[in-house]
Amino acid sequence: MNGWIIFILLILLMLTGMPISIALGLTVLSFLFFMTDLPAELVSQRLFTGLDQFAIMAIPFFILAGTFLTHGGVAKRMIRFATALVGHFYGGLAMAGVFACALFAAVSGSSPATVVAIGAILIPAMEKQGYPRKFGVGSIGTAGALGILIPPSIVMVIYSVSTNTSVGKLFIAGIMPGILLAALLMGITWVVAKRNDYPRMERAGLKEIWASFWDAIWGLLLIVVVIGGIYGGVFTPTEAAAVSAVYAFVVAVFVYRDMKLSDVPKVLLDSANTSAMLLYIITNAILFSFLLTSENIPQAMAQWIVDKQLSVWVFLLGVNILLLVAGNFMEPSSIVLLLAPILFPVAMKLGVDPIHFGIVMTINMEVGLIHPPVGLNLYVASNIAKMGLTETTLAFAPWIVVMVLYLLLVTYVPQIATWLPNLVYARPG
């Protein structure tokens, strides 16, 4: 009963369009005031203690690292390297675009920024080579979503914080599905390009591959620093994030020289802005899940589903549908914050692997970014390509289908996600 009141109140407040964090906070406050005799002062204390965890602090550090490297210069380097590697295939420039998106998205951590950075350079270049515009828009716009699967991923940090799973394991689990999805998207691009006889580029010499590799490597090493550092036990995920922020600063200012020292305060302020917004939602979401737990709602839901004898199969399908629908209304981090604490206990009760569940949620967030009516990447892509939203959606369609099929594959073949972390972490010592 109380559960219904909480959810209906939350949904009503959210539909007025107020910030999600405020809607969460007001739901908790009004419930505490009217329905319980818990002291409301508890709320203000929780707003502080909720954040009092070192693991959460990885988020601002990763955002800072990403902001340093979210630069047109970095995008150009990734494109040059990707073109040198795959440009000579059918649809070479488009394949290079998908590849460059994967690289840039992993480093910058922002899907829409990836679409802008790679798309603004490559979509016109592809048109000049004779590709239809919608082919460029579709391939680049969807590949931009790859970033949240390839570590370091903020969505994964948020999942790990709200479900108490290991960030290190999640990051390593993301590698395989990430590479597989990038390969799949490139494969589709190749097939379509071959059928339509889209242009190929001249094969780049070893010299160019080598030179472009050395130019791009400084940005890409960020991924190595994070994964290697966490896995090698050199530092905790949060420390890895801090080191990667310093590393990104050094690369942007001293190695690439894309940025002057005088640009640094602006980068700091921008990342603080994004981080503070996320941390504000996180505190309020922690309040909210505290309320849910004290009312025993996730447990009751888990019990209800177990009593219904729903199979894991049906449950996961339901989760996918729910997350895809939610993807229409909110951005990835809010969805994970809101739904992970509710869905996770149920999944655990049904025996789903916590890492696998995290990867399934993450891929759902990717699809949410590109599927109509309101995927963020759709808007951005339609904006930079000067195409209507419907037209952009049609251009996205083949890739959306591939992504959804891929989502189902990863949902029902958990080994894709769990194989690597199990292998890596099973080692004795």
Next chain:
Amino acid sequence: MRTFNRVLDHLEEWLVASFMALATVVIFISVLHRYTADVPWIWQYTQHLSLTWAQELCIYLFIWMAKFGAAYGVRTGIHVGVDVLVRLLEPGKRRFWITFDLLAGAFFTGLIAVLGGLFVWRMTGTGQVSPDLELPMWIVYLAVPLGSSLMCYRFLQVCWRFRRTGELPSHSQAHVEGMEVQART
């Protein structure tokens, strides 16, 4: 009043950016410190330093950054909600609901500021200190009422401006430095 706002804006930006930078430097140094333990010529100078408080300081810096940054975020329009329904409304009604949302924000943050203030007030009597830095806890917790009051003020400011000019701050997530083309979202 205008000078007051200008000073407040600058102070807010300056604080938020410095907290961010400081936290990064603190954690980076503590990692360096740990890994230079094997290098004798550095270690002979640094072994007396104890950096066990680094994590705690980082957390507090980020909490302060988050509370004031959230207020800055109201000014830049980064706190978004589910606006599909509101977008469909006719201008008059939309104006009403946007005002409602902004006032709800002001109400919530104002309430938290008061509750947080009461909480801090009670803390001052207990003499509680933080585990590593041994800072009085009431000073650390001061982030909640101060940040929330500022946030409340920002909501009212944005609301006031919206009623007068019909303009709302909006934040683009798709901003990339060093690119000629920028997308609006």
